Structure formats: C-alpha cells, structure tokens
Amino acid sequence: MKKITDERLILKNLKSIRGAYTIQTLGILGILGYDWITRGSEAVFESPLWFIFIVSTTAGLFFSMDISVSHETPKRTPKKSLGISTIIIALISIAVGIFVSFSSKSDSINGLIVGGVLFIVVLIPYIYLYYLRTKQQD
Amino acid sequence: MDNRVKIARVQVNLTQQQLAEKVNVTRQTISLIEKGKYNPSLNLCLKICYAVNKTLDELFWKERD
Secondary structure, eight states: OOOOOOHHHHHHHHHHHHHHHHHHHHHHHHHHHHHHHHHOHHHHHHSHHHHHHHHHHHHHHHHHHHHHHHHSOOSSOHHHHHHHHHHHHHHHHHHHHHHHHHSTTOOHHHHHHHHHHHHHHHHHHHHHHHHHHHHHHO | OOOOHHHHHHHTTOOHHHHHHHTTSOHHHHHHHHHTOSOOOHHHHHHHHHHHTOOHHHHHOOOOO
C-alpha cells in the first residue's frame, strides 16, 4: 500500500482507527459481559480478552495523560507534586501492607509484597506525570 | 475558510491535479480547500503558496469580521 502523504487523509485515517477501536472495545466488553453472565467472574478474569482490555485501557490512560497535563494550570512545581504524591502513596501502601499482614490467612511477608507492589504500581503513573510536566516546562 | 487558491492556481495555469501532485496531496483535498470546506495546516498552506508563487497573505489573509 502506498504511504499516505495527504494530511487530510491521515486525519481521516486516524478518525477511522478511533472508530474501529471503539467497536473493538465494545465487542470485547460484550464478550466479557456474556462470559460473566454465563460462566461467572472467575472465567472473565482468566480470559485473555480481559488482559487485552486492561492493557489497552491502561495504554489509553497513559496516552491521555499528555493531554491532561497540557490542560492543567500548574499550582506547584513538578518536583513538589511528585514529592507529595510519593508520600501519600507510601502512606497508603504502608496502611494496606499492615492491614494485609494482620488479616487472617496472611503473614508479614505477604503484607510487604502487597504494599510494595501497590507502591510501585501506583507510583509509575505519577513518575510519568512528573516527566510530562517537566517536559512541558521546557 | 474562504481563500484565493483557485484564482492563484488558474493564474499559473495549473490544474487541481497538478497542484495536488506538487504539494503531495490528493486532488480532492485541493478541491475541498478551494471550496473552503477543509482548513489546511500552515505547512500545507506554505507549500501551496510556493507552488503558485504567492504569499500567505495573498492567498489566505482575511480581515477580522
């Protein structure tokens, strides 16, 4: 296929991809919904479609962060924002870790793992936001 | 958006197809620009200006309503 050089067609193509993505997402949600009704929630979480749905939604959220950062009016410096976010995430992760440690069927190692994973997973988007905010300031 | 692309193109004896080839777009895009139904990017505006030997002002400038 010939490479598209016409900017109008490039834009049209992007809009078509957006439409196709919406249809695909609705299809995935439809199949997952059907699975949920007929086979229960366990079957949904084991389905590879669930994995695709989560990965594509997360990717979509990360891409839209760039747009959110462009829209926001900066109240604090990016460094200060990241610092505050890190402290809050750390406090929440510690609280969750302690809760898991003291709950039945779990030990302190489990609490440490759950707290640590939660801290890292929640911190990653904030580090990306920090990167976008500093890039925007340049 | 109203513009004077069609007049300028006719002045330099170019067809829509020839202008389209010069600026790397399709004939339909040139047609839509001339009708004012598609707003080209600044980059494409400049390419059109170079192709018909006119300035941006001459082709696209419009007084505020």
